[in-house]
Amino acid sequence: MLDSKTDLKSMLSRPELVCTDAFVGGKWVQAKSGKTFDVTNPARGDVIAQVADLSREEIADAIEVAEQVRHAWAARTGKDRANVLRKWYDLMMANQEDLAIIMTAEQGKPMVESRGEIAYGASFVEWFAEEAKRSYGETIPGHMPDKRITVIKQPIGVAAGITPWNFPNAMIARKVAPALAAGCSFVIRPASLTPLSALAMGKLAEEAGIPAGLFSVVTSTSSSAVGKEFCENPHVKKLTFTGSTEVGRILLKQAADQVMKCSMELGGNAPFIVFDDADLDEAVIGAIACKFRNNGQTCVCANRIYVQAGVYDEFAAKLKVAVEALNMGDGLVDGTTLGPLIEPSAVEKVKEHLADAVSKGGDILTGGNPSNLGALFFEPTIVTGATKDMLVSTDETFGPFAPLFKFEDEDDVIALANDTIFGLASYFYAKDLSRVYKVAEALEYGIVGVNTGIISTEVAPFGGVKQSGLGREGSHHGMDDYMEMKYICMSV
Numbered sequence: 001m002l003d004s005k006t007d008l009k010s011m012l013s014r015p016e017l018v019c020t021d022a023f024v025g026g027k028w029v030q031a032k033s034g035k036t037f038d039v040t041n042p043a044r045g046d047v048i049a050q051v052a053d054l055s056r057e058e059i060a061d062a063i064e065v066a067e068q069v070r071h072a073w074a075a076r077t078g079k080d081r082a083n084v085l086r087k088w089y090d091l092m093m094a095n096q097e098d099l100a101i102i103m104t105a106e107q108g109k110p111m112v113e114s115r116g117e118i119a120y121g122a123s124f125v126e127w128f129a130e131e132a133k134r135s136y137g138e139t140i141p142g143h144m145p146d147k148r149i150t151v152i153k154q155p156i157g158v159a160a161g162i163t164p165w166n167f168p169n170a171m172i173a174r175k176v177a178p179a180l181a182a183g184c185s186f187v188i189r190p191a192s193l194t195p196l197s198a199l200a201m202g203k204l205a206e207e208a209g210i211p212a213g214l215f216s217v218v219t220s221t222s223s224s225a226v227g228k229e230f231c232e233n234p235h236v237k238k239l240t241f242t243g244s245t246e247v248g249r250i251l252l253k254q255a256a257d258q259v260m261k262c263s264m265e266l267g268g269n270a271p272f273i274v275f276d277d278a279d280l281d282e283a284v285i286g287a288i289a290c291k292f293r294n295n296g297q298t299c300v301c302a303n304r305i306y307v308q309a310g311v312y313d314e315f316a317a318k319l320k321v322a323v324e325a326l327n328m329g330d331g332l333v334d335g336t337t338l339g340p341l342i343e344p345s346a347v348e349k350v351k352e353h354l355a356d357a358v359s360k361g362g363d364i365l366t367g368g369n370p371s372n373l374g375a376l377f378f379e380p381t382i383v384t385g386a387t388k389d390m391l392v393s394t395d396e397t398f399g400p401f402a403p404l405f406k407f408e409d410e411d412d413v414i415a416l417a418n419d420t421i422f423g424l425a426s427y428f429y430a431k432d433l434s435r436v437y438k439v440a441e442a443l444e445y446g447i448v449g450v451n452t453g454i455i456s457t458e459v460a461p462f463g464g465v466k467q468s469g470l471g472r473e474g475s476h477h478g479m480d481d482y483m484e485m486k487y488i489c490m491s492v
């Protein structure tokens with residue numbers, strides 16, 4: 001029974017997977033200053049670990065070693081790198097339950113989602129282990145009779161990543177795996193709210209035989225100092241970030257001085273459109289998966305739910321039944337389907353969006369209150385009568401708040417859906433084939449889910465347009481961000 005224990009290590013088959021030292025240059029180290037920071041279980045509010053709080057200089061040490069060891073790794077064959085990555089994948093899956101418990105303890109998501117995230121994260125390692133063997137170049141017919149042109153792809157060098165707390169494993173795996181497969185080294189700085197999942201990945205990377213220093217996990221509360229080191233250290237050739245658009249802009253500005261190659265997976269404001277020819281039961285299943293996954297704390301979560309007038313009331317009624325069936329609680333307890341929010345400011349944002357919606361004429365169909373389960377719990381909430389002057393129409397709530405907007409016309413809803421600076425994920429439910437093609441092509445988003453609320457997979461290119469980001473993660477395109485093309489022109 002996971003819920004009867006409070007000590008994290010005692011819940012695990014392998015307690016040594018709870019690491020509190022940072023993993024720098026192949027060594028497990030405490031901060032030279034002796035400083036640590038607390039990691040808290042958001043459901044229970046108790047401190048579950050104290051983790052090394054590194055300084056900027058210690059981050060630079062990790063980068064220095066990454067620069068030294070990358071050449072030997074790049075010189076190995078793709079197959080050789082693939083074999084090491086495959087061992088890492090096997091270890092992640094063999095320790096799936098322990099990794100999931102660590103994740104739920106520090107992040108709060110229900111165990112069923114944490115197990116899913118470990119498998120999802122591991123799938124990137126497996127995928128890129130396979131892709132390591134396929135970093136093909138090309139030959140191009142020469143532009144003159146005596147010229148032969150060959151294009152090769154080479155690893156970019158040291159890559160550095162900053163990741164958020166909402167997917168403490170998968171966001172790291174999706175960056176590190178393609179980088180290592182390509183022949184790069186990697187320094188990751190996980191979110192300070194969820195460092196334990198990252199450190200456990202470091203432990204398994206070590207066991208898998210990933211060479212010392214090739215993958216460092218640098219834990220630190222000084223996020224802006226780490227960001228500066230990553231952008232200013234001349235050894236770093238690639239920066240990859242997942243998080244808010246606000247921080248993405250800061251990092252892009254900082255990275256400009258070195259003209260550094262950047263990938264940015266930033267905020268979203270996903271529309272979820274239900275047309276009058278949709279299968280409403282399927283649309284409700286999709287909306288629940290999409291809106292309430294990770295308690296709404298996902299950049300691809302539906303933020304604005306548009307429902308065509310003819311089916312609005314019926315959809316709202318069905319969604320209410322499904323929302324009221326969600327089982328909110330401690331993610332470590334069996335049967336929980338909705339956990340806490342990550343921190344007090346997340347609860348405040350839900351309250352702010354809700355109060356704003358109600359003040360502008362929205363009606364609460366269900367939920368609407370903080371829960372007595374604990375400070376970070378808020379009832380899953382539906383508001384009907386949502387309008388475009390509400391805060392939620394321009395700003396991602398990142399919480400369990402589902403506003404239902406009514407629309408009449410297809411062209412109008414496309415215009416409304418596209419009326420945002422963001423362009424990560426979008427969704428719609430419809431059966432008419434010509435409508436499906438027209439709407440899928442018209443939505444200005446990097447990802448469109450048609451008759452599905454779940455679009456995450458390692459085989460497809462994940463990423464956004466407009467201010468939702470730059471680059472794509474996953475798929476056979478995913479290694480390109482960690483490689484440079486070189487063309488060789490030979491005279492014969």
Ligand SMILES: NC(=O)C1=CN([C@@H]2O[C@H](COP(=O)(O)OP(=O)(O)OC[C@H]3O[C@@H](n4cnc5c(N)ncnc54)[C@H](OP(=O)(O)O)[C@@H]3O)[C@@H](O)[C@H]2O)C=CC1
Binds near residue numbers: 165251398
């Ligand atoms: N695309 C996505 O998946 C995510 C999007 N978001 C969006 O962002 C909103 C705010 O969430 P929040 O967690 O505050 O997101 P942030 O963008 O603030 O944090 C994401 C990561 O960036 C780090 N960071 C913060 N400031 C800097 C900086 N100046 N330089 C370098 N790194 C920095 C954070 O560190 P630290 O650990 O210190 O917080 C964390 O590791 C959410 O409500 C959501 O809208 C949030 C998370 C993920």
Ligand SMILES: O=C(O)[C@H](O)CS(=O)(=O)O
Binds near residue numbers: 166
């Ligand atoms: O892979 C996913 O489903 C997402 O990347 C999670 S998030 O980054 O959009 O929050």
